[in-house]
Amino acid sequence: xxLMMDAVIQVQALTKRFDRAxxxxxxxxxxxxxxxxxxxGGNGAGKTTTLSMLLGLLLPTAGSIRVLGEDMLRHxxxxxxxxxxxxxxxxxxxxxTVAQNLTVYGHLYGLRQVRRRIQSLARDLDMTELxxxxxxxxxxxxxxxxxxxxxxINDPSLLLLDEPTASLDPDTGDWVxxxxxxxxxxxxxxxLLASHNMAEVERxxxxxxxxxxxxxxxxxxxxxxxxxxxxxxxEEVFLDxxxxxxxxxxxxxx
Amino acid sequence: xxxxxxxxxxxxxxxRRIGALILRYLYVLRSSWPRLLELAYWPAMQVVVWGFxxxxxxxxxxxxxxxxxxLLGAVMLWDVLFRSQLGVSVSFLxxxxxxxxxxxxxxxxxPSEFVAxxxxxxLVRTAIGxxxxxxxxxxxxxxxxxxxxxxxxxxxxxxxxTGWAIGIAVSALILRYGLGAESFAWVAVFAISPVSxxxxxxxxxxxxxxxxxxxxxxxxxFEGMRALMFDHVFRLDYFAAAAALNALYxxxxxxxxxxxxxxxxxxGKLLQVGE
Numbered sequence: 001x002x003l004m005m006d007a008v009i010q011v012q013a014l015t016k017r018f019d020r021a022x023x024x025x026x027x028x029x030x031x032x033x034x035x036x037x038x039x040x041g042g043n044g045a046g047k048t049t050t051l052s053m054l055l056g057l058l059l060p061t062a063g064s065i066r067v068l069g070e071d072m073l074r075h076x077x078x079x080x081x082x083x084x085x086x087x088x089x090x091x092x093x094x095x096x097t098v099a100q101n102l103t104v105y106g107h108l109y110g111l112r113q114v115r116r117r118i119q120s121l122a123r124d125l126d127m128t129e130l131x132x133x134x135x136x137x138x139x140x141x142x143x144x145x146x147x148x149x150x151x152x153i154n155d156p157s158l159l160l161l162d163e164p165t166a167s168l169d170p171d172t173g174d175w176v177x178x179x180x181x182x183x184x185x186x187x188x189x190x191x192l193l194a195s196h197n198m199a200e201v202e203r204x205x206x207x208x209x210x211x212x213x214x215x216x217x218x219x220x221x222x223x224x225x226x227x228x229x230x231x232x233x234x235e236e237v238f239l240d241x242x243x244x245x246x247x248x249x250x251x252x253x254x
Numbered sequence: 255x256x257x258x259x260x261x262x263x264x265x266x267x268x269x270r271r272i273g274a275l276i277l278r279y280l281y282v283l284r285s286s287w288p289r290l291l292e293l294a295y296w297p298a299m300q301v302v303v304w305g306f307x308x309x310x311x312x313x314x315x316x317x318x319x320x321x322x323x324x325l326l327g328a329v330m331l332w333d334v335l336f337r338s339q340l341g342v343s344v345s346f347l348x349x350x351x352x353x354x355x356x357x358x359x360x361x362x363x364x365p366s367e368f369v370a371x372x373x374x375x376x377l378v379r380t381a382i383g384x385x386x387x388x389x390x391x392x393x394x395x396x397x398x399x400x401x402x403x404x405x406x407x408x409x410x411x412x413x414x415x416t417g418w419a420i421g422i423a424v425s426a427l428i429l430r431y432g433l434g435a436e437s438f439a440w441v442a443v444f445a446i447s448p449v450s451x452x453x454x455x456x457x458x459x460x461x462x463x464x465x466x467x468x469x470x471x472x473x474x475x476f477e478g479m480r481a482l483m484f485d486h487v488f489r490l491d492y493f494a495a496a497a498a499l500n501a502l503y504x505x506x507x508x509x510x511x512x513x514x515x516x517x518x519x520x521x522g523k524l525l526q527v528g529e
Contacts, residue, residue, distance in 0.1 A: 057518075057524045058519060059520045096278065106274075108361040154353055
């Protein structure tokens with residue numbers, strides 16, 4: 001019962017079909033408050049589809065989603081002010097300056113002191129000098145910081161991140177991961193991320209949900225999974241699962 | 255949580271969120287003088303060309319000579335309708351072009367607030383386009399549309415609402431079918447121009463087309479405008495018919511948009527906003 005109370009996300013038998021294709025197939029999982037959980041899987045495994053349903057951008061074909069105690073399908077507007085999202089595939093307007101973009105989103109989320117919040121985020125994310133520049137003129141790394149600032153503008157209790165370090169150089173990627181660690185430590189926020197970066201998942205996540213063809217095929221803490229599959233890294237576990245290797249399956253059975 | 259205003263946590267319509275989106279569109283307009291110029295350019299050109307046509311007809315057409323401003327007035331009011339529709343559609347397209355719909359709809363913004371922001375921006379864009387054109391006609395052709403007085407407000411309001419209805423319906427179409435349907439934003443309004451009786455009275459249309467014309471608000475507005483200019487009478491019946499039809503079409507367009515939005519959520523279109 002306590003575990004249920006402590007779950008920020010509760011997903012039951014979540015299914016999404018597009019015509020005949022099943023993108024997500026009866027997936028069930030909980031995400032514990034204050035944890036960082038990863039959705040891991042190859043391309044087309046159903047990670048982004050699952051995130052989209054959690055955000056309310058995509059309606060499920062079947063199943064239920066509770067986020068922060070609310071039924072997401074019926075009361076999403078009660079929850080949306082307390083969560084946020086970032087993805088390299090969804091942009092903020094490129095013609096607007098960084099400050100203008102953050103101002104618009106600050107007002108959309110109903111912040112009391114938008115300017116002060118932007119200044120504080122800019123200092124925090126080391127992007128004060130970017131505030132007056134058009135977002136479209138920034139480098140990929142700088143745009144990632146802006147996307148992160150937008151995702152944090154409302155100080156969310158739940159942060160959903162789709163490939164937060166995709167296409168970033170190792171230095172910037174490491175900076176983002178460190179920031180997320182500090183953010184979670186400081187605020188106690190819950191983070192659910194989809195990623196292809198195994199090192200990132202090993203470093204950041206308490207729990208991993210392994211997806212293949214829309215189904216959760218395994219789950220556990222990164223170290224647990226590595227031990228269960230008799231491997232040295234999460235990447236090896238990932239390859240075992242993605243390629244349905246007998247070795248991995250046998251080790252898992254043992 | 256502590257950063258948020260308490261009222262925004264509840265459900266309901268928020269003027270603040272509408273204001274946030276309006277601010278976003280104003281930032282775009284402010285950042286680009288060609289966009290601002292483009293808004294005023296076409297209505298001004300229309301007025302210049304139709305002003306000369308009017309001058310020609312005044313001496314060659316007894317009908318136009320009875321009220322020399324009838325063509326210029328019609329041109330300006332037709333442009334109100336066109337700009338109003340474009341104002342909604344282009345603001346919507348801004349979100350499609352910038353692939354921003356996903357971010358907008360994971361914020362607490364409701365579709366109804368989004369539509370309210372689009373219509374408000376349509377008013378701003380129409381004013382930026384039409385006021386210079388209307389002022390230009392005064393020194394060039396000694397015609398002031400403002401001389402129509404209060405009825406001008408009635409014509410303007412009705413045509414704005416018709417433009418909103420078309421713009422919202424077109425936005426729904428683009429939301430459903432992607433940017434491949436973008437060209438409808440530029441041409442949709444012309445589908446009703448033959449039956450809107452902009453430059454000629456409804457009675458010149460074939461009988462069956464007159465029925466179609468009177469089923470649309472603009473025909474009532476333009477007949478009302480001619481009644482005012484020729485007979486100096488404000489026809490309340492035309493105004494009431496246009497207003498009632500507008501209420502109907504606006505409600506229908508709103509429903510179509512909400513259906514398209516629900517469909518977009520079923521198909522995952524809010525994240526995939528390309529063609």
